[in-house]
Amino acid sequence: MGESVWYITTPIYYPSDSLHVGHAYTTVAADALARYHRLVGDRVLFVTGTDEHGQKIQKKALEKGQKPLEFVTPIVKFIRDPLWKRLGISYDDFIRTTEDRHRHVVQQIFQRLVEQGDIYKGIYEGWYCLPDESYWTESKLVDGNCPDCGRPVEKVTQESYFFRLSHYQNRLHQYILDHPEFIQPTSRRHEMLNFIEAGLEDLSVSRMGVSWGIPVPGDPDHVIYVWFDALTNYLTAAGYLHDTDLFQSAWPANVHLVGKEIVRFHTVIWPIILMALDLPLPDRVFGHGWLLIGQAKMGKSLGNAVDPVELFDRYGVDPLRHYLLREVPFGADGSYTEAALVLRTNVDLANDLGNLLSRTTAMIDRFHQGTVPSLDVGSDDGVLAKEAALVYREVETFMNNLAISDALTSIFRLINRANKYIEEQKPWDLAKRHDGVALDNVLYGLWETLRIVSVLLTPFLLEAPNRIRKQLGLTEPVLQYREALFGFNPSGLSVRREGPLFPRIEWKESVTAGDDTDHAIGVEDFRKLDFRVGTIRTAEIVPGADRLLKLTVFDGSRDRTIVSGIRLHYAPADLIGQQVVVVANLKPATFKGIVSEGMLLAGSHEGELSLVAPIRPLPEGAPVK
């Protein structure tokens, strides 16, 4: 019987596509929690993995002429290394649903539930798209047609195994009422109570048309379907039915960290499976928000998925981790923009933390020959010690509540306090006045604060803590959270200045593509723009300007003079009679003495330029919106 294990999971990801920053966000958050708990001395089991069965992967593999496992394995490999490896994901176990250990567990559970009557055979009604070879539920159909291809679907009825959710409905409802901590944040809890109160239908947990999955024991025409397979990974990884010692200390899980879109499966289906198995329920299911791209949901199909590998190649692991953990507050949605990532890095990591380290070590070098002064407790004002002690407790509280961004905010408050303290104490004046004791206390306080920060940041950042410690003259890595207490004895240590801990990122907004939703405008803004169709009447070269043309454009009511910088791309003669789109309510501007009353729309790419025009002719003056 081992000591109790702090068990945290991420969802297992579906490797049909490469993962994006959203997945990285969930996983980094779980990693920070796992690292924190190791630091405070808990035995930790941190599990992530991949959910590899199902129709979609079967189809994708088929398209590539591969077996499903062949198709999926390189993707899984990539997720483990480089993706999670370089992001520093310190998982203790990586589970794949295609592993034998998992198949055995799923089949045994299934068998047991059949035997005790919680799973029964019935008839499943669904819809099937023949050309797509896809099954759909009624609610997914678009106007009664296949949501993928829009073609008609046919009704299929087939034998299926059903899981008796209805039987456990009241028990689950009561459980959620009795355990306010079970579903977080509370808004999700309300939604789930609502959902359950509406009544639970039994869930179809097998399919006949899909071959890529775990067969139903004793009935190999049926494959165990989706959630029943996926959710039970949490039991497999905890050793259920095969590693009794591990299971006894690890189960129930402390936290299932999930995206808000799968909260329901984790708080309805999953607890009922556990109830049916007579197992205790996890302490908490936390549904975190999404990382949006500007305002939009991120997704492969939306073409805006941000590749995490690209991000840490460009900005480094610590800036990325810090940004993810700091920017998205508790349960709410966060918004990814490159501008915000750069800002967080420059302001927090470079200006505040990096610069504090730089100025502290510089002063110890200059005013104390590089050796770390010791503290004269009796004469110290205790300002930094007090703040450090407060932050120490706050971080504990926040991390226990899964409030990761609040914990980081708290740590950076200590850093800011230290920067301010320098301003208040003016060590350079103390040095001039030869006030040795006061100077020593200040320098020690700053050094000690940075040492404490290096401990506090250990769960969040991978490289910075040890780089800070090296510059502080410390050689031992951080081992325990308790090291973040004020009063370390630094005798014999000397600082070792290096280059900036986090160099400021020079970043020009205009250079970046892909974050156009960063400056999203409302439709009311768009309506301010008056676009109209016009026809070019005349076109002539503007003397003394090598790229300007002077045009007259009839906009339905009058001829406008428009000066346009398109001479390199269009000969005047080619433009006459051409329809274009003009911006009609632009303030007039003067070019080479000619007043231009508007602009033409044109697209450009790498030196190419093309005017925008209606595909079919329209009357002049027709609005464009």
Added chain:
RNA sequence: GGCGGCGUAGCUCAGUUGGUUAGAGCACACGGCUCAUACCCGUGACGUCGGUGGUUCGAGUCCACCCGCCGCUACCA
């Protein structure tokens, strides 16, 4: 449609059980400092607290209605 939530400075958000001049961070302006990564520190400006009408001595904070936005409303991982 049903249930729930949100709308507070240019941006992201805090605002406890209703109570003196509505806050923080970022951005902006000005000033200071020089140990430091053009950094840091200070000061300042900016808000009809979505709208209307109530309750109250007093409402961002309670009630009603309205406007706008969002989440959930089952078998996709």
